Amino acid sequence: MARSLKKGPYVEASLMRQVNQTDGKGIVRTWSRRSMIIPGFVGRTFHVHNGKLFMPVFVTENMVGHRLGEFAPTRKQTSHAGDRRLKQR
Amino acid sequence: MARISGVDLPREKAIEISLTYIYGIGRSAARRVCDLAEVPRAMKTHQLDETEVVRLRDAIESHYKVEGDLRREFQQNIKLLMDVGCYRGLRHRRGLPVRGQRTHTNARTRKGPRKAIAGKKKAPTKK
Numbered sequence: 001m002a003r004s005l006k007k008g009p010y011v012e013a014s015l016m017r018q019v020n021q022t023d024g025k026g027i028v029r030t031w032s033r034r035s036m037i038i039p040g041f042v043g044r045t046f047h048v049h050n051g052k053l054f055m056p057v058f059v060t061e062n063m064v065g066h067r068l069g070e071f072a073p074t075r076k077q078t079s080h081a082g083d084r085r086l087k088q089r
Numbered sequence: 090m091a092r093i094s095g096v097d098l099p100r101e102k103a104i105e106i107s108l109t110y111i112y113g114i115g116r117s118a119a120r121r122v123c124d125l126a127e128v129p130r131a132m133k134t135h136q137l138d139e140t141e142v143v144r145l146r147d148a149i150e151s152h153y154k155v156e157g158d159l160r161r162e163f164q165q166n167i168k169l170l171m172d173v174g175c176y177r178g179l180r181h182r183r184g185l186p187v188r189g190q191r192t193h194t195n196a197r198t199r200k201g202p203r204k205a206i207a208g209k210k211k212a213p214t215k216k
Contacts, residue, residue, distance in 0.1 A: 062173045070175040077183075 009036035009065075019044070029054055033069025048072035091134050093146050094155045098134050105130040108145070113155035122148045 003010065012032040019028055019041065031049045042061050047054035048068045055072035063071065091098045091107070098107040108119035123130045126144035128137065137145075149155060154162065170178035180187040186199045197203070 060173065062169060063175070066173070066175050070177070073176065073179065 009038055011035045011038060027056075030068065033067065033072065035068050037063050037066055037068060039064050050074045091137055091142050093142070094149060096156065100133075100135040102134055103131050104128060104134050104137065104145070107134040108149075111149070111155050113153055113159040114149070118153060122152070125152065 012030075012035045015028070015030050015032045015035050018030070022028060027045045027047055029047045029049075033048060037059055041059045042064065044059050046057045046059065046068060048057050048071065049055075050072040051074050057068065057071040091100075093108070094111050096111045098104075098110055105116070105119050105123055108114045108122055109116060114122065120130060122145060125148040126141065128141050128145060132141075167181050171182050172178070177187050184199055184201070185192055186196050190196060192200075
């Protein structure tokens with residue numbers, strides 16, 4: 001079931017605080033993969049934890065409505081030795 | 090004879106069914122189009138006169154996105170996911186299931202026919 005519109009998009013309160021504090025520039029480190037990307041995040045860079053590392057995520061307009069975690073894969077992409085044509089990323 | 094949105098409709102079927110040969114029109118959309126165009130749903134396609142065909146055409150054009158336009162939109166939506174670099178886009182790029190299904194087994198619709206792995210021993214067949 002989809003989230004009620006009345007509540008608005010979910011953004012972790014602590015993330016929101018961090019974003020507001022580092023106005024404009026400045027990279028925000030976060031574990032909050034579940035937070036929705038809101039229009040105010042466009043043009044900012046987030047370092048999103050993938051369980052091991054912080055993946056840099058530069059937010060563009062098209063990403064609005066997705067969640068931060070969608071851009072920081074938690075799994076290694078598999079490939080076999082001698083695999084011809086390894087797909088880019 | 091009746092040509093709507095670049096598709097030839099089968100002559101011998103009821104118009105309600107014939108319309109579903111158009112990409113983007115299923116049974117319920119076909120019914121709605123018939124009602125909008127005020128054409129009896131059960132009428133055979135070859136019995137339609139010109140004005141009825143025109144009405145159907147207008148009804149589809151003004152209410153539905155069909156055929157090429159719809160396919161293009163579909164592809165664009167996928168492309169957008171791929172360009173933005175999100176998880177769903179990555180899955181599309183790799184040709185794997187997008188909505189969290191298992192891939193250990195199955196997932197053949199997305200992955201295509203099984204590929205043999207060189208040097209892999211066949212499991213012994215049970216007696």
